[in-house]
Amino acid sequence: MKKVPEQQEFDITGIPAIADRATAVPDEQIPDAVIKRLPRYFRCLRELYNRDIMKISSAELSEITGLSAPQLRQDLKYFGGLGQRGYGYNVKKLYTCISEYLGVGKKYTAVIIGAGNLGKALSNSRLLEQRGVWIKGVFDISDKVIGKTVADNTVRHVKEVKEFCKNNRVDIAVLCIPANESTELCDIISGTGVRGVWNFSPCELDEKSVGVPVVNICAADSLMILMREMSEIKDKRQ
Amino acid sequence: MKKVPEQQEFDITGIPAIADRATAVPDEQIPDAVIKRLPRYFRCLRELYNRDIMKISSAELSEITGLSAPQLRQDLKYFGGLGQRGYGYNVKKLYTCISEYLGVGKKYTAVIIGAGNLGKALSNSRLLEQRGVWIKGVFDISDKVIGKTVADNTVRHVKEVKEFCKNNRVDIAVLCIPANESTELCDIISGTGVRGVWNFSPCELDEKSVGVPVVNICAADSLMILMREMSEIKDKRQ
DNA sequence: TAGATTGTTAATCGATTAACAATC
């Protein structure tokens, strides 16, 4: 069984401690389009913060992010008062504000459901850990993987997942299973205390039907969009 | 060395042969927002087609896709004439039309750059193959994996990737490398005939700077958006 | 014919861009 990591060891997000944080939290409802851009700001600002850059103008940040300067100013005004006319934005304050708003730095627990290529890759990668998410269990339906070890977790049978989520305060279910099993899995985990679904399967799940927030991420769809864009361009080779 | 698969073996997309296809190809420029929804339509229509369902109304398709019926009709009109008033849409025609527009069924070649967790998972999964993409090579920079076999491909040193792309008519570069190496890799592969970049690294690449179409897909960003949505909801457990 | 359902037009809504006054 995996040991509970020390709090310190777990904190590799590099976000300044609470005491250093700007207190500004947006009161106004932030539009969806803006929220989708926040992780991008987050990454760029973290980079700047790590390089000890203290201030940045909207023009400079525009250069880095690839977004227009006016758009950027419109977006950042939701975290009001972090810019200063004639000067620019305070990198640290902006970074911590956006981090806080996104919920980075909070601690979450998760189960990976489906120990195929993707489930294994996610379990082994540090991606979740880097965002404060601790993988508490890995589940699958196939005897071929049940009992095997994936990133310090013994793969359990998916029929145990309901009880496991109930007993282990699991926050997030990561779905790495075929599309046709995803809705059933959502039914199974509902009412267990799971508060979010990260769905990698090629099917649309939505908060309305699942009951908790869902984010869908579908590699196959993204590949098709690339193929579409490529077909606009002619192959120059003979 | 991997053998060239037979044409037949390669065709597992299940798309009707050209002869059966609707000829309608949109002449009008399709808006971006619509294109982003096309893979979703594609998946739903394929499901219907495979279940031998011949026609569907916008109301029914709305039910399945989770999109509104008026929106759906607006979207589908770009593939004009596939609906019939009082009847609905011809599933097969619509499916083949959208498939064709997306470029599904075409044959592509790709290299996977970065043989970490994700690169390996993509190499081993059938995802690319199912979309007509044949992985011709896998590359990495680490001696730990170079020479090892990943899904029938011997991992090569990334310094060979430029020549490899030139000599093997590679269409797509799949980037599974750290963010800071991605732009450099794009420089390396430019001018080799690569016509598209599928970027899994947490950095924004765009067609303007890379020179060919790019689609970014960032799991870390998607996770942060889930975390954001979760923090709107209160934890009901005590 | 009557019912069903698309295609299309108009209305609404939201997001982006432009411009400039406020102010550091």
Place this chain on the structure above:
DNA sequence: TAGATTGTTAATCGATTAACAATC
């Protein structure tokens, strides 16, 4: 003070929704 740069307002653009006439 003068230059720089934000914050804000207005204008534009695009996407979604509503409504209904056209027509199968």
